[in-house]
Amino acid sequence: MKILTEKNLKTFLKSAEADYNVRVPINLHDGTRALGKIDEGSLAIAGGVIPQKITNVFFPQMETILTIDSEKVELPKPSVKPLLVIGFTAQDADCLEFIDRFYSEDYRDDIYFNKRDGAVIVCVSGRCGNDGEFLKIAGEKCDLELICDGQNYLLAAYTDAGKALAENADGANADDSVIQQLQKESDSLPADDLELIQAASKLLLEEKVPEEFWATISDRCIACTSCNLVCPTCTCFDIFDRKTDSKVQRWRMWDSCQLDGFMREASGHNPMGKENIRTRRRIHHKLAADVTRWGQLTCMLCGRCDDVCPTGIGIKAVCREMVDKYGSA
Ligand code: SF4
Ligand code: SF4
Structure with missing residues (x-):
């Protein structure tokens, strides 16, 4: 070497x-x-x-x-x-x-x-x-x-x-x-953070986290979307068409599950029309839904969302709060 x-x-x-x-x-x-x-x-x-x-x-x-x-x-x-x-x-x-x-x-x-x-x-x-x-x-x-x-x-x-x-x-x-x-x-680096999100994942999979928890977290979200924009495993995108001269171009652009319009349908129905549901999704998706869908956690603890969130509700911060509150339930 x-x-x-x-x-x-x-x-x-x-x-x-x-x-x-x-x-x-x-x-x-x-x-x-x-x-x-x-x-x-x-x-x-x-x-x-x-x-x-x-x-x-x-x-x-x-x-x-x-x-x-x-x-x-x-x-x-x-x-x-x-x-x-x-x-x-x-x-x-x-x-x-x-x-x-x-x-x-x-x-x-x-x-x-x-x-x-x-x-x-x-x-x-x-x-x-x-x-x-x-x-x-x-x-x-x-x-x-x-x-x-x-x-x-x-x-x-x-x-x-x-x-x-x-x-x-x-x-x-x-x-x-x-x-x-x-x-x-x-x-010899500590594995505390991994143990933390594994504990939070278990709570979510066992449905031990009540809706009130997400309401208290989402009250602190200002929907700036930074957590999604920096996350290397966030893959959601939107599609739109642009007409330029004689051509039409189809583009894709990152989307954010923290925005009201993320899942809004043409009819106006919005399955994620409330902030607490969107906040729950951001964490639940990576620590529970993806475990079921892909067989793995899809937060790799890169640290970006905790570094960037202006209101202190990056994934580790939320998991810490969740495990403190419901960990022994
Ligand atoms: S810590 Fe996890 S959820 Fe946060 S940005 Fe990194 S991979 Fe994404
Ligand atoms: S970075 Fe924090 S405040 Fe901004 S959308 Fe994500 S959770 Fe909400």
């Missing part, structure tokens, strides 16, 4: 641009971090979870899904170069694994896989989280991994695509004892 300085890392990523559309965490002018092209800002690999929904590289907020003119119907074509995306955490890799399932089982979504097929996923882990937090090592959930030892990055390659890329990296060989120590730190 090679060890790369930040300078070597930048050179390595630049060289990957010959074969890939490279997206890296960069610093924006307002001081926040986001995915961008290498030359669009200074590299910001360290710093923990990237605030934006990282799966948006494959499922963007808005995109054309077909174009119709008088002669033909055209579908979007795959881009010439596949994506190489740096900045996934181990939890983000779990989120991606789920939405790969979502977009491929029963019906394969070609628009999604136009971008996803051939893409190289690079996780970032180790001693480079926000405020010194240790980020869990993802291992074989990704193609390549940058594991920070506090200063430099160990480059771990897991798949053929990852190994082919790693061969081009310039760096010294890492000491085995450093790798073992980092793995030990990763393995």
Whole structure:
């Protein structure tokens, strides 16, 4: 395994641009971090979870899904170069694994896989989280991994695509004892949050959470939709048509289950017309309905909704309150 300085890392990523559309965490002018092209800002690999929904590289907020003119119907074509995306955490890799399932089982979504097929996923882990937090090592959930030892990055390659890329990296060989120590730190990270959402999931599946609970939580929701917009496993979208010159384009755009119009039908009937029902859905969907539908929790604890919710009712906060109130019922 090679060890790369930040300078070597930048050179390595630049060289990957010959074969890939490279997206890296960069610093924006307002001081926040986001995915961008290498030359669009200074590299910001360290710093923990990237605030934006990282799966948006494959499922963007808005995109054309077909174009119709008088002669033909055209579908979007795959881009010439596949994506190489740096900045996934181990939890983000779990989120991606789920939405790969979502977009491929029963019906394969070609628009999604136009971008996803051939893409190289690079996780970032180790001693480079926000405020010194240790980020869990993802291992074989990704193609390549940058594991920070506090200063430099160990480059771990897991798949053929990852190994082919790693061969081009310039760096010294890492000491085995450093790798073992980092793995030990990763393995000893607490699992409290997972236990918390598992306990909340059990309460929901056993129907032990009364409607009054959702009323008290939804009273604190201002329907800003941020929780949905940042969540890497939120997959709901709306469809609309736009006429431009002689063409009609069909677009899809992220939707939010926290909005009144989310399920409103043309007749005016709205099965989710009350705030408490919508708030319940946001949590119940990921911790109970998806357990039944997909056989797994679909919150991977990336932390984004708790970070972004202006009123403090991200999923972990709600689960904590739920388990405190009904956990012994
Ligand atoms: S922590 Fe929140 S944003 Fe992240 S996967 Fe879970 S529900 Fe989605
Ligand atoms: S981020 Fe918080 S306030 Fe905004 S819609 Fe989600 S739960 Fe409501």
